[in-house]
Structure formats: structure tokens, C-alpha cells
Amino acid sequence: MLRRESDEPAAGEEGILSHPTGPRSDRVHAQVLAATQELLDAGGLPAATVDAIAQRSGVSKATIYKHWPSRTAVAAKAFGLMMAGELPLPDTGNSREDLIEQVRRVSGFYASQRGEVFAQLLAACVDDPAAAPYFREYFLTGRREAIATLWQRAVDRGDASPGTDIDDVIDILFGPLVFRRLTGHYDLTDERAEKLARTALDGLMRSLA
Helix, strand or coil: CCCCCCCCCCCCCCCCCCCCCCHHHHHHHHHHHHHHHHHHHHHHHHHCCHHHHHHHHCCCHHHHHHHCCCHHHHHHHHHHHHHCCCCCCCCCCCHHHHHHHHHHHHHHHHHCHHHHHHHHHHHHHHHCCCCHHHHHHHHHHHHHHHHHHHHHHHHHCCCCCCCCCHHHHHHHHHHHHHHHHHHCCCCCCHHHHHHHHHHHHHHHCHHHC
């Protein structure tokens, strides 16, 4: 059985990522997500309890649990939607510099207050498997698609090999930033992000250099 907050009802696995629909349900969904986003910005994941979400949104706890399996799932979706418009892609006309700039921007994000929320959500999903699909769908998928766009630009310009697995590219460039965010063993500075990106790209793009 999944670990849950003490007041959470059990939920089946069917309907993952779905929720009741219709005008009222959609309105409730939006209210809950907006309230959760405010709480995450104010105090991170610890502040986004179901009690706090219910109080701020005016939606009952029972109704919240009709839409999401856990409070971490609510927070994961709210955070993903909140970040959807953040970190716009660079377009300098130079494939290598675009990728380096994106690594800098992502590093800066992880070093920020919202980067702390990211780390809290990532850790919480380890203990709450029901929330993990929400985190992947609403946050990670969008981030990975953005990097795939940058890499495809490089391929189209002849700067990168089309045979290189995009998931390997993403993990090589950005995996170390997540590790640094979670462990704190290395500061997330622009200078270190650029050095990391240049080192990684020396290998990823060497065959076409």
C-alpha cells in the first residue's frame, strides 16, 4: 500500500492523471492548483498541506482527494504548470552557445527558491509513488522537450549527430545539476554551469567539431 498522509483515503490506480470533469469540477481543479501554487511560492512543499490547500482554495479535503491521490501529486501538477512558461529557450544562432546558455539558466533555476521546491518534490515522490507520474508529466516532460528542441536545432544545422540519443544528451548535460542541487556538494554558479556544459559538449559534439 502506498504511504499517505494520515487523513488520505485509499485510491485505486485507475484514472492516473485524470480527474472529474465538467464546469464545476474544472473550476474546483483550477482553484486548488492556484492555491497550491501560492503556498509553494510562500513556503515550499511543507507549506502545501491538504489542510492549507483546502483553506486557501475553499475546496473541501474530500473533494481534493477526488481529483488527486495525494498532496504531493497536487503540488507536482501545480508546480509543473507554474513553471511551464519559465526558462525560455535561448536562440543565439549558435547551437553550442544555445546549449551552454540553457545549462546556465537551468543551473540558476535550481539555485533559486523554486529550485528548492523542485528538490523537495523530487524527494517526496520517492516516498509517494502515486505522485511520481504527475511530476514526470507536468514538470519533467516539458523540460526534456525543451532540450530536445535545442538539440534538434543543432542536428538541423549539422552541428550534432542525428544518431545521438536525445535522452543521453539531456542526462549528460543536466543530470549533474540535479545531483548538485540534491547533494549541495558543488555550488550552482553560472561559471561552474558553463564549465560543465563546455566539458560535456566537447564529448557530445566532438565528432562534428
